[in-house]
Amino acid sequence: MKSKYVTLVSALLISVATFAQKDQIKAAEKALKGGNTQEAITILQGAESLISNAPDAEKAQYYFIKGNAYLDLANKKMEEGKNLSLAAKSYQDLLAAEKASGKSKYSTQATASIIEIKGKLINSAIADTKADKTIEGAGKLYDAYMLDKKDTINLYYAASTYVNGKDYITALKLYEELKTLNYSGKGTSYLATSKLTGQEDLYNTAKERDLAIKLGTHEKPKTEVIPSKRGEIYKNIALILVDQGKKDEAKKAISDARKANPEDVSLTLAEANLYLETKDFETYKKLVAEVLEKSPNDVNLIFNLGVLSANAKNAVEAEKYYKRVMEIDPNYVNAYINLAALKLEDEKVIIDEMNKLGNSEKDMKRYAVLKTKRENLFKSTIPYLQKAHELDPTNIDVAKTLLNVYSALEMPEYKALKVKVKEMEAATKK
Known part of the structure; x- marks a missing residue:
């Protein structure tokens, strides 16, 4: 009798625990619907120790509410990167639970949310890199890859961004993973310019791009080969x-x-x-x-x-x-830019020697020779800088370099280009 009594008490305890976690899940759902997101998360954290033994259907509901709560915090810009990752992890646990149970009550919504999170992570990573938060951005790109391992481009971008952030140890780890996958990145980009925004939009296939052209929303179709990485x-x-x-x-x-x-x-x-x-x-x-x-x-x-x-x-x-x-x-603009830059590297040597000269007759003669040499150097760069400026008129660095050359040579073209450079500078400040 005694052993049976103990078994009965154990069963009763399990039953009470099950009801308790059900109540907690319902309370968390109610808090979330009422806009009390942090309260919902606190309640769910209280049930976390019990959830591993719960039926798969309850696990799915738990992870669904948890994912929604963290996604809500991320949407409110509260520790966005961290909460996006936590939301994604919850949705992935949900998918695993429903796969185990053979039911898919929340899977469709969870999958849609994962796609949304992936996009948000990538956009947040881009914002981070622009704000010089390179390592944070790299981490988000890696999280985006972990959400969808078929989209290996995000693993490549994560590795490259870690390099930019000088975290070479993590970068090497990701590059080794790319190596294992034999990742190439080689492909084709299908582009067309939006008539509404004036920006180039990327399409997955030529068929999709051509349809946009046919509908009249886009123009200037372009196909670019993406080289192997x-x-x-x-x-x-x-x-x-x-x-x-x-x-x-x-x-x-x-x-x-x-x-x-x-x-x-x-x-x-x-x-x-x-x-x-x-x-x-x-x-x-x-x-x-x-x-x-x-x-x-x-x-x-x-x-x-x-x-x-x-x-x-x-x-x-x-x-x-x-x-x-x-x-x-x-029309390969970078060749003109680089050749001009290559030639201009010699200017420093000339300037350094000019600065060391004194006022003796010998030094003055040498100064005149160096001055002519510098002028000839500048003249040799003009055709390349002018061509680069013609091919890429929005490149302010090229325009400024050409302006400095015109100034040094006291060329009449200086005035018109100076006005244009000022306009370009004003446009970049807007």
Whole structure:
């Protein structure tokens, strides 16, 4: 009799606990509907220790209310990033509970909320990076990826943002995950300009884009090839490893990547960059030659070779690559900008020498020679700066650089460009 009595008491305790958690869930739901979100969360936290033993249907209801409560706080901008993540976790627990039960009372709403949260996380991450809260933004991008692992672009953006925030340890972890997934990012963008906003909108397919054109809401359809990001991913893995003093691991990482993706030229370029960083110039030159052999007219690759050469302080090679880009694509604006910048780097050497000169006859003669040399340097940049300004008239840095050149040479074009630069500056302050 005694053992039966104990069993009966245990059953009674479980029953009482079940009723208690049901009451708590109902109380939390009522508080949430009444606008008392924080109260609802407090009530749910009180039931948390009991929920693991609850039936799946009750678990689903618990997680649904919990997700709604945290999402409500996030929508009110109260610790937005943290509460968005907590809401997403609750909805994911809900989906797991309903999958286990074979019922889907809340799953449709939860899935819609997860999509909403994903968008909010991405927008919040963009706002964070603009506000110099880079690490917070990177974390939100990673949370967005965790909500939808099929959308691997968010994992790539999270890794890149961690690099920008100088959290190389976390960035390396995410890049390794991208490497495991063999992520490429290669694809096609389908764009069209909205007649209402004047901005370019992105479409998933050409069919969707063409329908918007047909309906008359958009114009100027454009299709852009998105190049593989493997080169950048492996380059960053290698550079982080080099920064950690693991040069051999870095070289192996790039080498393995190339073996796995022999047709991906961007990986050869990344390997060239690695050997440039480690000052192995002979291997660098060999790899550059290999890149050019595979893609002799790929302007993006040739431009990148120009950048690599400029970083290696090989101005002659860099100029050759930039001019080759201009030959292939006369509208490749960055080639003009970089070549002008490359030439202007020599001005500092001239100015430093001019500043060291005295007032002797010999020094004055040398000063005149250097002054002419500086003027000729400026003149050599004008065609490239003018072309860059023509191709990208909204680029204020190009306009200001050209303005400074006109001023130094006392050219009549200075006045008109000065007015335009002031207008551009005023527009950026609005």
